[in-house]
Amino acid sequence: MDPQLLRATFAVVERRAEQAVTFFYSHLFWNNPGVRELFPQDMLPQRDRLFAALTHVVTHLEDPGLGPYLGQLGRDHRKFLASPALYAAVGESLLAAFAHAAGSAWTVDAEKAWSEAYGLVSELMLAGADEAAAAGEPSWWDADVVRHERYGDDLAVLTLRPRRPLPYLPGQYVSVSSLRVPRVWRTYSLGNAPRPDGTVDLHVSRIPGGAMSTALVTETGPGEVLRLSAPGGGLTARTAPGGLRTYICAGTGWAPVRALLEEAAAGEPELEGRLFVVARAKEYLYARGEAELLKERLPGLSVTYIAAAPRQRRDQATERLLQALRACVHWPAHDVYLAGPPAFVTEVSEVLEELGTDPARTHHDTLPSVGRFTTRPGTAAERLLGPPAPLWHNPDARAPRDL
Numbered sequence: 039m040d041p042q043l044l045r046a047t048f049a050v051v052e053r054r055a056e057q058a059v060t061f062f063y064s065h066l067f068w069n070n071p072g073v074r075e076l077f078p079q080d081m082l083p084q085r086d087r088l089f090a091a092l093t094h095v096v097t098h099l100e101d102p103g104l105g106p107y108l109g110q111l112g113r114d115h116r117k118f119l120a121s122p123a124l125y126a127a128v129g130e131s132l133l134a135a136f137a138h139a140a141g142s143a144w145t146v147d148a149e150k151a152w153s154e155a156y157g158l159v160s161e162l163m164l165a166g167a168d169e170a171a172a173a174g175e176p177s178w179w180d181a182d183v184v185r186h187e188r189y190g191d192d193l194a195v196l197t198l199r200p201r202r203p204l205p206y207l208p209g210q211y212v213s214v215s216s217l218r219v220p221r222v223w224r225t226y227s228l229g230n231a232p233r234p235d236g237t238v239d240l241h242v243s244r245i246p247g248g249a250m251s252t253a254l255v256t257e258t259g260p261g262e263v264l265r266l267s268a269p270g271g272g273l274t275a276r277t278a279p280g281g282l283r284t285y286i287c288a289g290t291g292w293a294p295v296r297a298l299l300e301e302a303a304a305g306e307p308e309l310e311g312r313l314f315v316v317a318r319a320k321e322y323l324y325a326r327g328e329a330e331l332l333k334e335r336l337p338g339l340s341v342t343y344i345a346a347a348p349r350q351r352r353d354q355a356t357e358r359l360l361q362a363l364r365a366c367v368h369w370p371a372h373d374v375y376l377a378g379p380p381a382f383v384t385e386v387s388e389v390l391e392e393l394g395t396d397p398a399r400t401h402h403d404t405l406p407s408v409g410r411f412t413t414r415p416g417t418a419a420e421r422l423l424g425p426p427a428p429l430w431h432n433p434d435a436r437a438p439r440d441l
């Protein structure tokens with residue numbers, strides 16, 4: 039593999055991401071009849087996902103974590119019934135789309151580098167899938183909804199009973215699919231440490247326009263069946279016994295943190311640490327009751343709740359959190375567990391580093407963030423031909439604040 043060449047071509051393709059993705063799916067569906075049925079009806083979020091995953095691969099080429107990431111991705115892709123033939127078809131369409139979008143940057147060497155890189159990526163993904171199949175792991179788990187608890191208009195906690203045991207570590211997430219939104223999968227952290235009855239909680243926040251979160255919060259009820267993928271994610275307990283730790287969560291980021299604290303309460307009740315629970319407004323501090331119960335079991339844990347003031351932007355809670363973090367000491371001695379909206383995780387991680395936390399000891403999920411395509415500016419000619427859409431100021435939007 040030639041990482042420099044891969045990154046250089048990807049930089050060109052990325053600027054024409056919209057064209058590249060349209061070409062990719064048209065090529066894939068046109069040349070492989072039947073493949074369209076494997077994808078959701080609404081392809082817009084799917085289109086972003088492809089580039090998010092590719093960006094993750096290209097930006098982590100020399101990272102030793104890339105192999106395990108791809109193995110897990112392959113294991114996870116079993117839920118799509120992805121066969122070696124489909125991997126080959128995707129590779130062919132991807133290279134055709136890159137050639138189309140890269141123009142003169144698509145040299146013989148670039149094609150060779152991408153073909154080798156895709157070969158390696160698919161090999162590692164298929165190896166991950168084969169390993170899981172050999173270990174007897176199902177491609178997905180059917181799970182019955184046994185409880186559905188609503189907190190206000192936008193939030194629900196669903197309790198599910200998987201029909202087969204679902205082994206996982208506290209802090210991990212699963213992808214979830216519902217027949218109400220066919221072929222769409224969305225990731226949710228499991229909100230509890232493993233229980234004797236095998237049930238698991240999903241904390242779901244309704245995203246405006248989000249078909250899956252709307253279905254789970256407002257339509258799904260007990261008796262319904264959801265499908266769960268193999269658990270994954272790296273937000274699992276890493277601290278040696280006696281080590282100091284800080285847990286920081288925003289919104290439904292409470293789910294994995296709650297699972298980690300339940301695990302600690304059972305195995306290490308003498309734990310010393312601090313917990314910050316952040317919410318967009320006081321009414322959204324749905325975690326409070328549970329956090330208080332956990333605090334009773336973990337007397338060495340200090341708990342701080344932070345919400346935006348009434349009628350303020352939800353991000354004001356992040357500003358308040360950052361002030362509170364700056365007032366704390368001993369950061370270099372703490373492991374930090376961080377969960378919440380991707381922009382929140384990025385912003386808080388940066389401040390923690392400034393405060394002296396070792397970045398290798400700040401643990402959070404590295405899900406490629408899915409958003410709109412790259413904001414990297416195009417050439418002057420590209421900007422003239424396709425000017426970017428204006429970015430409106432909307433205080434309620436989830437867009438990063440510096441837009």
Ligand SMILES: NC(=O)C1=CN([C@@H]2O[C@H](COP(=O)(O)OP(=O)(O)OC[C@H]3O[C@@H](n4cnc5c(N)ncnc54)[C@H](O)[C@@H]3O)[C@@H](O)[C@H]2O)C=CC1
Pocket residue numbers: 211226227243244273288289290291292293294316317318319346352353354355356357376377378379380381382385402403436437438439
């Ligand atoms: N393992 C993890 O990291 C988990 C992540 N999540 C993510 O957390 C989010 C939860 O959504 P909601 O509960 O609706 O949260 P929310 O939208 O109500 O946000 C909660 C708080 O996060 C902060 N925040 C939100 N967007 C921000 C931004 N762009 N920049 C800086 N701070 C920001 C604000 O302080 C806000 O009050 C989802 O994006 C979900 O994917 C959820 C569960 C687990």
